[in-house]
Amino acid sequence: MLPTAFEIHDMTVAYNRRPVLWDIDLEIPEGKLVGIVGPNGAGKTTLIKAALGLVPLASGKVEIYGKNYRQQRHLVGYVPQRESVDWDFPVTVRDVVLMGTYGQLGWFRRPGKAQRAIADRCLQQVGITPLANRQIRQLSGGQQQRVFLARALAQDAQLYFLDEPFSGVDAATESAIFELLHQLRSTGKTVLVVHHDLQTVRDYFDYVILLNMRLVACGPVETSFTNENLQMTYGGRLTILDEAAEAMRQREPER
Amino acid sequence: MSPQLCLETLILGTLWIDTLSLTQKVMIGTALLGGMAGVVGSFAVLRGRSLVGDMLAHAALPGVCLAFLILGSRNLLELSLGALISGLLAIGIVAMLVRWTRTKQDAAIGIVLSTFFGLGVVLLSVIQKPHIGGNKAGLDSYLFGEPANMLSSDLVFLAAVATVVLLVVAVFFKEFKLACFDADFAQSQGWPTLLLDMAMMSALAVVTIVGLPIVGVVLMAAMIILPASTARCWTNRLHIMLLLAAGFGVAAGVLGTRLGRGLPAGATIVLTAAAFFVVSLLFAPQRGLLAKVIAELQLRKRIASEHLLRALYELNEPSLPQRVPVPIQQIQESRHWRSLPKLLAAEVESGLIERTGGNVLLTSLGMRRAVELTRAHRLWEMYLMQHAGIAADHVDRDADDVEHLLPAALLLELEQQLAATGRLPETITEVPDSPHELGGGPGASP
Numbered sequence: 001m002l003p004t005a006f007e008i009h010d011m012t013v014a015y016n017r018r019p020v021l022w023d024i025d026l027e028i029p030e031g032k033l034v035g036i037v038g039p040n041g042a043g044k045t046t047l048i049k050a051a052l053g054l055v056p057l058a059s060g061k062v063e064i065y066g067k068n069y070r071q072q073r074h075l076v077g078y079v080p081q082r083e084s085v086d087w088d089f090p091v092t093v094r095d096v097v098l099m100g101t102y103g104q105l106g107w108f109r110r111p112g113k114a115q116r117a118i119a120d121r122c123l124q125q126v127g128i129t130p131l132a133n134r135q136i137r138q139l140s141g142g143q144q145q146r147v148f149l150a151r152a153l154a155q156d157a158q159l160y161f162l163d164e165p166f167s168g169v170d171a172a173t174e175s176a177i178f179e180l181l182h183q184l185r186s187t188g189k190t191v192l193v194v195h196h197d198l199q200t201v202r203d204y205f206d207y208v209i210l211l212n213m214r215l216v217a218c219g220p221v222e223t224s225f226t227n228e229n230l231q232m233t234y235g236g237r238l239t240i241l242d243e244a245a246e247a248m249r250q251r252e253p254e255r
Numbered sequence: 256m257s258p259q260l261c262l263e264t265l266i267l268g269t270l271w272i273d274t275l276s277l278t279q280k281v282m283i284g285t286a287l288l289g290g291m292a293g294v295v296g297s298f299a300v301l302r303g304r305s306l307v308g309d310m311l312a313h314a315a316l317p318g319v320c321l322a323f324l325i326l327g328s329r330n331l332l333e334l335s336l337g338a339l340i341s342g343l344l345a346i347g348i349v350a351m352l353v354r355w356t357r358t359k360q361d362a363a364i365g366i367v368l369s370t371f372f373g374l375g376v377v378l379l380s381v382i383q384k385p386h387i388g389g390n391k392a393g394l395d396s397y398l399f400g401e402p403a404n405m406l407s408s409d410l411v412f413l414a415a416v417a418t419v420v421l422l423v424v425a426v427f428f429k430e431f432k433l434a435c436f437d438a439d440f441a442q443s444q445g446w447p448t449l450l451l452d453m454a455m456m457s458a459l460a461v462v463t464i465v466g467l468p469i470v471g472v473v474l475m476a477a478m479i480i481l482p483a484s485t486a487r488c489w490t491n492r493l494h495i496m497l498l499l500a501a502g503f504g505v506a507a508g509v510l511g512t513r514l515g516r517g518l519p520a521g522a523t524i525v526l527t528a529a530a531f532f533v534v535s536l537l538f539a540p541q542r543g544l545l546a547k548v549i550a551e552l553q554l555r556k557r558i559a560s561e562h563l564l565r566a567l568y569e570l571n572e573p574s575l576p577q578r579v580p581v582p583i584q585q586i587q588e589s590r591h592w593r594s595l596p597k598l599l600a601a602e603v604e605s606g607l608i609e610r611t612g613g614n615v616l617l618t619s620l621g622m623r624r625a626v627e628l629t630r631a632h633r634l635w636e637m638y639l640m641q642h643a644g645i646a647a648d649h650v651d652r653d654a655d656d657v658e659h660l661l662p663a664a665l666l667l668e669l670e671q672q673l674a675a676t677g678r679l680p681e682t683i684t685e686v687p688d689s690p691h692e693l694g695g696g697p698g699a700s701p
Contacts, residue, residue, distance in 0.1 A: 052443040070445075078443040085437045089301060090493045099433050103444035110429060135491035155444075 002029035004066065005159050005190040006051070011060030013043070013050045017248055019058065019213075020046050026209060026218040028192065030158075033185050035195040035204060035221075038211035039234050044194045045081065047211060048161045052078055064159060074103060077157030079148045081164055087137045093147050094132045097122055100154025122150040127176060142173030149177060160184065160191045167196065178204060201225055268414070272407045278512075281402040284410050285512050285524055287417045288466045289504030293482035294424055295458045297493075297500045300483040302435055306361075307346070307456070309476030310368045311463045314345030316375025316472050319397050320382055329393065331409045331468065338464045345371050346456075372472070400471030400521025402512060409468070416465050420458050424497070431455060432493055470521035481528035482507065488532075488539035503531050558659045559598050561628050564607065566590060567617050568625035569689075578622055580614035632658050634669050636690050641673075648691065 006028040013021040021043040028034055036044050049055045051062050053069050064072040077100075100122070101115040111119075123129045126146040131139060136147060145165055152160060166174050181191050181204075192209075195201065201208060201221065208225045210216040210233045217224040217233075272280065299305055315338035322337025323329065345367050352363040382394055396404055424431065433441045434451040442448045459479070466475050486499035507528035515523025537544050566589045570581045587595055599615065602608045607621035617625060635658045640646075 049439070052439075054439055054442055073443070073445040076443065078440055080437065080439050084439060086301070086303075089436050090487065090491050090496050091432070091436060092492065095432075095493075096436070099437070099440070102429060102433055102441075102446075105429075107430070108426060151440075 005030040007063040012058040022214045032207040034207040042212045075158040077152040077155040077160040079162040100151040122153040142169035285508030286505040289508035290501040292478040293500030293504030296479035296483035308479035311342040312475035314371035320378035402520045477525040485532045488535040564625040
């Protein structure tokens with residue numbers, strides 16, 4: 001029996017009192033490649049952010065290798081959505097990848113030779129070594145995504161969260177990223193990926209989380225990625241949940 | 256350093272300051288302010304928070320007046336504390352307006368900024384009534400700044416603030432950089448982003464406030480924004496940007512004071528900083544407007560040259576492999592040219608064509624280039640027609656738009672794709688037949 005890498009217990013997340021995720025319960029064994037799938041507004045990004053402690057939980061808890069997230073941060077790598085940062089920021093590709101090592105460096109220590117070696121290795125792994133000294137604006141979308149991936153690799157984590165790494169990238173980058181995810185899995189890492197393209201789920205992942213404000217299914221692709229579950233995930237808006245959430249949001253300010 | 260040594264340095268420093276002339280003092284003071292404003296301003300500008308400095312400055316005015324009314328002194332430290340308190344209060348009110356009401360951020364900043372400023376102006380006029388403080392209060396220097404009022408003790412205060420601010424930035428450089436660039440990622444690594452954010456904001460607030468008596472509440476924002484924006488034009492590295500911004504700030508302070516004798520110094524400092532900015536905007540390499548215009552002109556020239564070579568190839572095509580002289584008249588009619596004589600002269604210079612009377616002959620070098628270009632053009636056209644389903648009568652124009660920018664690697668990929676469908680010409684030098692009818696480029700037809 002594989003150890004559990006990632007576990008969510010009865011988690012509810014709300015923005016301004018409007019719940020976006022209800023009562024999520026799931027468990028991911030170590031060494032799986034997991035696709036997080038669901039329609040727009042289903043709470044996929046929120047799930048990741050909650051797991052990383054970036055948004056407060058209304059209730060429930062998140063555990064990484066059996067312990068609270070705060071104690072296990074060093075085990076976690078994160079690739080945010082590409083649009084979440086200002087690509088005009090005055091940093092080079094290597095600067096950004098070096099940021100992955102900041103967590104281990106801790107306060108005040110500057111990245112040195114060892115960190116630069118790590119960064120160079122990660123740049124090579126994603127195949128953008130020649131771009132190391134470019135300002136990050138001068139990259140294509142696919143190359144930018146690779147920079148983020150290299151930064152996450154530099155974190156040297158056990159558990160990775162990737163938020164739409166395939167969005168807006170070229171075909172070559174998509175297969176390169178996928179290749180890399182496979183390598184990670186083969187070294188015992190667990191990788192969770194927010195994914196939009198239903199057609200490739202079967203090819204890319206061995207585990208799937210189907211999400212639409214609440215958890216529809218979580219399990220191996222063969223048993224969980226079924227037509228029935230997909231219909232439950234994508235079949236119309238969940239009007240009752242939606243209205244309930246809206247009601248909770250409306251009630252407050254009027255009082 | 257032992258505390259005693261610190262104290263001695265401080266005393267010595269103060270003694271040294273007393274030997275300086277007023278102009279020297281003012282120059283050192285404005286240089287210190289410019290330098291630290293450049294550094295903290297860089298972080299603010301990069302995070303799109305430039306206006307926070309403006310708001311702090313304006314909102315500080317009532318605090319300055321109240322501090323004077325309550326404490327009855329003109330001590331810079333006490334007035335600055337008053338300024339800081341009302342500035343922070345304003346920031347808090349903006350945050351609450353955005354959080355709890357439907358006011359948007361920019362509207363909230365505008366509202367709070369002008370309300371506080373209005374209150375400050377009213378208080379200022381009250382203070383200036385003879386029976387309260389009269390003109391002796393000198394607080395109106397806070398409006399537009401008056402460096403000439405600088406006392407030795409003010410200079411020591413400025414130097415101390417500059418030292419602390421620059422030390423904080425130097426010590427937390429890595430942390431600030433990360434939190435500025437990607438706060439979510441920073442937080443996921445466990446950095447206290449809220450605290451770092453507050454540290455950056457506090458540095459900004461402190462620098463803004465100490466700058467008020469020098470450049471004034473109205474112009475202080477410019478000191479925060481201009482050196483940083485100027486520096487951004489010249490570099491793509493954060494640490495270099497900080498150093499440059501500090502340099503531009505110092506230079507603006509010194510030059511502005513120097514040039515503006517007899518004029519309001521705060522204004523001349525800001526104008527100097529603005530001049531640096533305009534020059535950088537125009538002439539900086541890569542990011543400057545001039546560099547962009549030059550690059551655009553070069554591209555146009557290249558495209559025109561490529562069009563000429565291709566036109567010549569097509570006019571030569573019936574008699575290939577023989578190169579034949581082509582009458583200029585014929586070239587003229589083949590497509591729309593912006594300035595054919597100039598273009599021909601340039602190509603003669605680069606040895607691609609020769610002119611004999613009214614005719615143009617491709618040199619062997621020119622022919623080789625022309626073959627490459629035409630081949631790339633037609634391969635691209637074929638690709639567009641077969642894989643992108645674009646109609647034959649549209650394809651020439653679509654190919655034209657893109658082919659000049661196709662990188663070599665993509666061209667190779669194009670060949671592979673066409674080879675896979677069995678449409679690639681056999682030999683590498685062979686140019687495929689045009690997939691559409693020739694005769695008149697896209698510009699020639701009405």
